[in-house]
Amino acid sequence: MRLGILISGRGSNMAAIIEAVRSGKIPKSEVSIVISNNPQAKGLEKARAYGIETLVISHKGIKREEHEERIITELRKRKVDFVCLAGYMRLLSEGFIKAFPNRIVNIHPSLLPAFPGLNAQKQALEYGVKITGCTVHFVDEQLDHGPIILQRSVEVKEDDTEQTLSERILQQEHSAYVEALKLIADDRIRICGRRVILKN
Numbered sequence: 001m002r003l004g005i006l007i008s009g010r011g012s013n014m015a016a017i018i019e020a021v022r023s024g025k026i027p028k029s030e031v032s033i034v035i036s037n038n039p040q041a042k043g044l045e046k047a048r049a050y051g052i053e054t055l056v057i058s059h060k061g062i063k064r065e066e067h068e069e070r071i072i073t074e075l076r077k078r079k080v081d082f083v084c085l086a087g088y089m090r091l092l093s094e095g096f097i098k099a100f101p102n103r104i105v106n107i108h109p110s111l112l113p114a115f116p117g118l119n120a121q122k123q124a125l126e127y128g129v130k131i132t133g134c135t136v137h138f139v140d141e142q143l144d145h146g147p148i149i150l151q152r153s154v155e156v157k158e159d160d161t162e163q164t165l166s167e168r169i170l171q172q173e174h175s176a177y178v179e180a181l182k183l184i185a186d187d188r189i190r191i192c193g194r195r196v197i198l199k200n
């Protein structure tokens, strides 16, 4: 499985994926490229430190379709067959989804369908939920919406701030993302409508 990782910022989920591929936790896989839409993304330096090829493809000043076409071209050049969104903060259009059908996954810091979109941890705190978490899911045309591969719950404590809650969710994100990619690499996943069924 040749992975392409798209990021926009810090890249801690990206680093967790790279380490899991290196250690063999995600089998039969390699990370072929890391692409960021944001030239300032901290994750770019991290990826380079792992010796992984990086590219910046800025979305500024070009249409969404053209931006996505450029990304698809670079992914195809490297024969990427699976795309991981790891803090990639742009909605993908239908053209991109169709280029990698059922082959794009995303991580989101809430128990979807609760709190899609930006600042999911802040939304959870403000709503007053007692349990939140993270979700790894296939990507479709709607925001934070496609079939769910797995979820991890995290308890909200009374003295939590956005930062403390985000940190605890992030720890779960890293292992959840690795576990989901391992299921995919081991060919354990079948998508049935909205449901992801695990094969034995």
Ligand code: GAR
Binding pocket: 007, 009, 010, 011, 012, 013, 014, 043, 086, 087, 088, 089, 107, 108, 109, 117, 118, 119, 120, 144, 170, 173
């Ligand atoms: C993570 O918390 C991820 O779940 C979130 O952005 C953060 C990126 O951190 N993604 C979304 O909110 C997508 N809707 P990272 O760059 O350290 O992986």
